[in-house]
Structures are given as C-alpha cells and as structure tokens.
Amino acid sequence: MVAHAPIPFARRTAHAVALAALLAAAPGLSAPALAAPDETRLAALDGRAGLDAGPLPAASAPAEERVPSPLDAMPTYPVPADAPQASPPRTGSLGPIALPPTIGAEALVGPMLIGRLGAIEGDLGLEYGADDVAGLRAFYAARAHAPAWIAPAADGLGWSEAALALAHVLAAAGDEGLDPAAYPLPPLPAGPAFDPAAAAQADIAFSAVLVRYAQDARGGRLEPTRLHELITPTLDIPGAEAILSGLADAADPAVALADHNPPHEGYRRLRTALAELRAAETAPEPMVAVPPGPVLRPGARDARVPLLRARFGMEAPQAEAEARVYDVALAGAVEDFQREHGLVVDGIVGNQTIAALASVDPARREGDLLANMERWRWLPRDLGEKAIFVNVPGYRLEVLDGGAIVHETRVVVGKPGQETPIFSDEMEYVVVSPTWTIPPSIMRNEILPGLRADPNYAAARGYEVIRNGSTITVRQPPGPRNALGHIKFMFPNGHHVYLHDTPSRGLFDTIRRAYSHGCVRVENPFALADLLLAEQGWPEARLRALVGPRERYVHLDEHVPVHLAYFTLEVEDDGRIVPHEDIYGFDRLTREALGLDP
Structure with missing residues (x-):
C-alpha cells in the first residue's frame, strides 16, 4: 500500500426496510427478528435514518405476529416553528430530523450505529481486514452502541473534546513521517437540525481513521517482506478494539494516540532532523551528484573529478590536462567534508564518502529521513x-x-x-x-563447483566431506x-x-x-x-x-x-547526521513503497 485512498463511508441502503432488517440482525440486540413495519413506523424510521426512500411496501405480516421494534422506544417530536430549517431534502427522502435544543440528540445516534455497523464491510472497503471490522463492532457493542466521539453541543451535536484533541494528532501526522491526508476528520452534520444516521456514520468513520493512524504508526503502512525476502521483522500491530478502547479510556487520548509512534531515541532524533529540514526558510538548490566508481586517491585521474570540484565550489585548473586529476587541494576539501560528517578522514573518495555526498543533498535527504523513520517502526x-x-x-x-x-x-x-x-x-x-557446517547456498554456489573442478578442493581448505547416499554434507x-x-x-x-x-x-x-x-x-x-x-x-x-x-x-x-x-542515517548527540552507504538498496525500496520521490 503506497498511498491511502479516501475511505468510502457513504454507502446507504436504498430503503428503510433494509435498515430495519440490519437492525434485526445487528449484534448486541436480543429482540427477535423484526416484522415489516407499517407505513407510519417506516415513515418515522426513514425520517430518523435520513435514508433515500422509494415507495413504501404494504405490511406483509399479520398484526398479531408483529414484535416490538427497538425503534418503538424512540419518541417522535414535532418540529418547533422557530427551529432552524435544514436544507431542502432530496426527492424521495423525508430528510433529517429537527429537534428542539432540549432533546439529547446523541441519544438517537446509538440505534443508527447498529445499522451502520451492519454494513461496515461495504463502508470500509478493502483497507480494513475482517479482524478490524470485527474489532470495530466489538468496541461499539461494549459501549452499548453509544457514540464514542460525538457529544452534545450548544446547537445540538458536535465532536467531543477528546475527538478534537485526537484530530490535532492526526493533523500533525506529517511530523511523524506519516501522510496527514490519510487521516481526515470525517464531516459531522451540526446544528439542531441533524441526521442521526449521518452522525453515526461520522462516529464510525472517525474510529476507523484512528485505527488506521495507530496501525500505521506501529509499522502497518508497508509489508516489509514484500520489499525484500530478508527483511522479516515481527510487527506488533494492535487490533481495532484494543486501539479504540485504549483511546476511549485514556486520561489523555491525544498522548495515547501519539504514543503509538516509536519510543526509541534514534527515531526521535530523526524526527527532529526532519522538522529542522522542513523548517528551513528557503529550500537549497540540489547539489551536484557524484556517481559511484573506483576509489579516488590523490594523483588519480577520473571523469568524476570535475563533478567533485563543482560539488565543493572549487575552480577547475586552467590546464585542461589537469582537469581530471584528483589533486591535493581537492583531497583537502574531501577531508573537511569527511570530518564534518563523521567519516574516516583520509581524503580518499570511496563508497562511504560517495554515499555521504548523496545523502546530504536536500533533494534526497527528506526521503531518506522518512525511509529510516519508517524502519524504526519495524523494531x-x-x-x-x-x-x-x-x-x-x-x-x-x-x-x-x-x-x-x-x-x-x-x-x-x-x-x-x-x-x-x-x-x-x-x-x-x-x-x-x-x-562450521556449510549451508546449502554456499554448497550450491561455491563448494560443489570447487569439488567438480578440483578433487582436492575440500581437503586443501580443511573441509570434511560426508556422504550419505546421494546426500553430501561438508563441514569444517x-x-x-x-x-x-x-x-x-x-x-x-x-x-x-x-x-x-x-x-x-x-x-x-x-x-x-x-x-x-x-x-x-x-x-x-x-x-x-x-x-x-x-x-x-x-x-x-x-x-x-x-x-x-x-x-x-x-x-x-x-x-x-x-x-x-x-x-543509513543516524543522528549524534550534538544533532549531527551521520550517513551510511545504502549497501543493499533498502532505502530506495522503502522510498518507492512509500510513494516518495527517488
């Protein structure tokens, strides 16, 4: 998963009868299956749910076979003359409910939560697995389907203080090397004219966003083994119910959510370096790139020498014959660079120095910082x-x-x-x-070809060859x-x-x-x-x-x-960033998987 697509939370049933069926089968309800409601109850249900309605069906069950609906306990209220009016409803919809300010609007959201949870797989799409869908259901069932993140407001309904604090953490996801666009605050209908089904949908949507953030912070954005078969960390990704219960019960939910990011000092130092890089008043120009190649020592001739001089702002010699000579002056500039970046100070341009020159290029530095921060999540x-x-x-x-x-x-x-x-x-x-028992890869690539070429190959190296039928084991x-x-x-x-x-x-x-x-x-x-x-x-x-x-x-x-x-990037106590060569190309693989520029 490289980038997060918006979560489709807006799927709704086409008729209030479908929602009644969902309510009948929803977890946490002990009532028997609901009979088809009469037109009066359907009208009330459709008005509360804010669902698009078509023609109402006739009741199909005899009156004596009907059982009480959980929605029967929900009173109906006349719309006060002075209540603010909602926007005109779409054709075929009875629109949202308008309640007087004295009515606890959040009390109507609970039954709607049951209906929304009944269709949660379609709402969340493929971004969430079956375990997380079940975890969301379990979280709301444990709280008797009361909303988790919305609360009464002066004008009817709004986000709770806890939700607003959590939203600040989501908005600052970029500081942690995450993508803030992946964690949007869902729209919440506000005011005394409100739609309880939409409010329930927003509450569930916000829970899903919190789950995504917490799991991404713990290393869930990527599957490391898909980057390379030898990257096999054991990730500790908490489930939805554990995440949401922890946030709902926390004394400071914002701190609890942010704490899902790595606690290690190495990660915190990289985060500080990222903030300092982004806080620079002006973005510096990309530096001259010096490609890898043979080791350069004073006196060597190489086509990269002019690039090195340009990289350090040094003028080229007037004599064309000396333009490609790695001279003492250039070696001195390389030594200063090595000293500044914690490298061996020898004036020799090898792979480590080339890697350091590339890593301090501001065009590359941010991506490398983000890649290294991501790998801290795997520990x-x-x-x-x-x-x-x-x-x-x-x-x-x-x-x-x-x-x-x-x-x-x-x-x-x-x-x-x-x-x-x-x-x-x-x-x-x-x-x-x-x-030392020779492992299969070395047997296949080195020992067996050596034995075929020279019968004394093993003895000359002090190896013992053990034959067991058609199997050969070599050990030292x-x-x-x-x-x-x-x-x-x-x-x-x-x-x-x-x-x-x-x-x-x-x-x-x-x-x-x-x-x-x-x-x-x-x-x-x-x-x-x-x-x-x-x-x-x-x-x-x-x-x-x-x-x-x-x-x-x-x-x-x-x-x-x-x-x-x-x-490949470590930050010293004094804030100096020490680069290392990306010897296996894992920086590049991580940047590509995160959708970052190379």
Whole structure:
C-alpha cells in the first residue's frame, strides 16, 4: 500500500426496510427478528435514518405476529416553528430530523450505529481486514452502541473534546513521517437540525481513521517482506478494539494516540532532523551528484573529478590536462567534508564518502529521513533491558544496558546478493570451538563447483566431506582455520545466521565491511561474550580456556534480544547526521513503497 485512498463511508441502503432488517440482525440486540413495519413506523424510521426512500411496501405480516421494534422506544417530536430549517431534502427522502435544543440528540445516534455497523464491510472497503471490522463492532457493542466521539453541543451535536484533541494528532501526522491526508476528520452534520444516521456514520468513520493512524504508526503502512525476502521483522500491530478502547479510556487520548509512534531515541532524533529540514526558510538548490566508481586517491585521474570540484565550489585548473586529476587541494576539501560528517578522514573518495555526498543533498535527504523513520517502526517497542543492536550499514555492533551503550565494536556483514537479514530474535547460547557446517547456498554456489573442478578442493581448505547416499554434507572442524573462528553466538532463526568470530581479522580495518555470506562477524567476540556471561561465572579467560578440538556449549541464564537493523542515517548527540552507504538498496525500496520521490 503506497498511498491511502479516501475511505468510502457513504454507502446507504436504498430503503428503510433494509435498515430495519440490519437492525434485526445487528449484534448486541436480543429482540427477535423484526416484522415489516407499517407505513407510519417506516415513515418515522426513514425520517430518523435520513435514508433515500422509494415507495413504501404494504405490511406483509399479520398484526398479531408483529414484535416490538427497538425503534418503538424512540419518541417522535414535532418540529418547533422557530427551529432552524435544514436544507431542502432530496426527492424521495423525508430528510433529517429537527429537534428542539432540549432533546439529547446523541441519544438517537446509538440505534443508527447498529445499522451502520451492519454494513461496515461495504463502508470500509478493502483497507480494513475482517479482524478490524470485527474489532470495530466489538468496541461499539461494549459501549452499548453509544457514540464514542460525538457529544452534545450548544446547537445540538458536535465532536467531543477528546475527538478534537485526537484530530490535532492526526493533523500533525506529517511530523511523524506519516501522510496527514490519510487521516481526515470525517464531516459531522451540526446544528439542531441533524441526521442521526449521518452522525453515526461520522462516529464510525472517525474510529476507523484512528485505527488506521495507530496501525500505521506501529509499522502497518508497508509489508516489509514484500520489499525484500530478508527483511522479516515481527510487527506488533494492535487490533481495532484494543486501539479504540485504549483511546476511549485514556486520561489523555491525544498522548495515547501519539504514543503509538516509536519510543526509541534514534527515531526521535530523526524526527527532529526532519522538522529542522522542513523548517528551513528557503529550500537549497540540489547539489551536484557524484556517481559511484573506483576509489579516488590523490594523483588519480577520473571523469568524476570535475563533478567533485563543482560539488565543493572549487575552480577547475586552467590546464585542461589537469582537469581530471584528483589533486591535493581537492583531497583537502574531501577531508573537511569527511570530518564534518563523521567519516574516516583520509581524503580518499570511496563508497562511504560517495554515499555521504548523496545523502546530504536536500533533494534526497527528506526521503531518506522518512525511509529510516519508517524502519524504526519495524523494531520491537521494547528493545530489552540488555540487548545487542547491529546497524548493518554502519558496520557496528552495540551492547545496550538500560538504554545506554556499554560496548561497541566493528562488524563485517553480508555482501550484496548475500545480505544480512533484518529481524529481531533472542540469543540463547554460545559455542566455543564451533564446527562450521556449510549451508546449502554456499554448497550450491561455491563448494560443489570447487569439488567438480578440483578433487582436492575440500581437503586443501580443511573441509570434511560426508556422504550419505546421494546426500553430501561438508563441514569444517574446529581449529584456527575455521571460518567461524573460536566462538559463535546463537539465536536460532529461520535465516540460519548468527554472530561469530573470524580468522580474517584484516577485514575489520577496511571502510566498507560487507564481505560475509550473511552472518555477522564480530571484531572482539570474547569481549562481547564476557559482557554476556561473566555474571554467570564465565568471564573471558574461562571461555578462552575452552578453545580446543571439540565444540563446547555455554547457555545464557537469560536470553538476550538481538536486533539486526538497517539505518543509513543516524543522528549524534550534538544533532549531527551521520550517513551510511545504502549497501543493499533498502532505502530506495522503502522510498518507492512509500510513494516518495527517488
């Protein structure tokens, strides 16, 4: 779902008899099926419901078989001579009711709510699932079909204080990176001449809008797995009844609705950055785009050098032969940019610097901020008292304790085409001196072609080939050459990925650390293990003593949440935005799904 279409709430039955049937079968009514009413009752019903009416049918049931209607308890009132007149009714309609100011107008809305709820599937369309339709019904049934958001007003009927406060939250949806046009305040007939059916319809419509906002705020706008098969967060989308009951019972409904947005500090900082970007008095001109390409070092020649000079407002050399030379002056400008944006200050233009140059372009920045804010909605609202947080594009692992970062280390993540999946799970145990069983994808793409080309392929790499009939399993026993190093951290999941050590230590010194087959390689794995296990008697020294020729398992007394996340923009304590390369193109996919400009 890219953009929200207006919700068709205006469908009405063609005749008052149809509404009587809906009332008879509506949930929450204990009366037996209604008999066809006589012309007098139909006239009163049609007037109250404000429905288009055709010719009235003759009563088809004998008088003695009729049962009392719930509408019989609704008194009829003469129209006072001095009452304000409603607009002329359409042909064939008895029009809305005009009531004296002393009559509680909202009392007539309840029976109309039952009728509107009877046709709610047609009203709401495909935007709402069966569970939410049932939830709306249950919410109103629990309150005896009393209206939730309308209340008496000086001139008859209006939105309640709670509804008006909630409407302010809806109107400010853009501040949260949502689309305010998706959450309209339904029209409510006002004044002493009013239509109870239309008022009931507006009350239900407003409830549906509140449900949509709350669910979108919790990550319901997109289906992440449809963006990419390896984006598999477990979303916590509340149902309609829970949302509406929570708002109706809240001491401050506006705060309760706004609280459906992510509570995380990272999200709040992005929201502040979005507000500051939009508050700029004048929109700056788009910057010169510098495309990706080979790494540029001082002395290199490249067609992008003139673009870099234009990007930093530097004049081109007079000699044409030097126009494409990446000289010391330009490298100095690049260093200043890297320093300002939290990058490695080396004057070398690689993928990270190119990504940073693109991300600060105001034409792209807002879309990237919105995409990153949306991905915060995919994380659990409670990350855990102690948790492991990996930002894949930032190549960084953090250990959080009470919300504070108590440990930080570099990581190597999956390369494009073998991406590290994005999801949350719980770490259960660690394995010292692990055996690596080659996963099917690596078997198919690397091991089997290697074995076909060279019979000694496996032995040369220390692999063991195990044949069981037509099945071949290849594994690497514990040892210094093992691809998992000396320790791995297990949070069993459907992607078969985990955190682990590695013998390829030199990769941690590179800037772009996307080299693995999907798992996350940790630079200081035993320091991480110490933080997780020292309190239960397994400090780093004792764990290192387990290194040997066979696997050794140590289970965590309490499971630790692990979050593999994807954020290309992070905001530092001082408000500075640090960009990261969109290594898997997930920014682009998210922007496209949200209907944002690329």
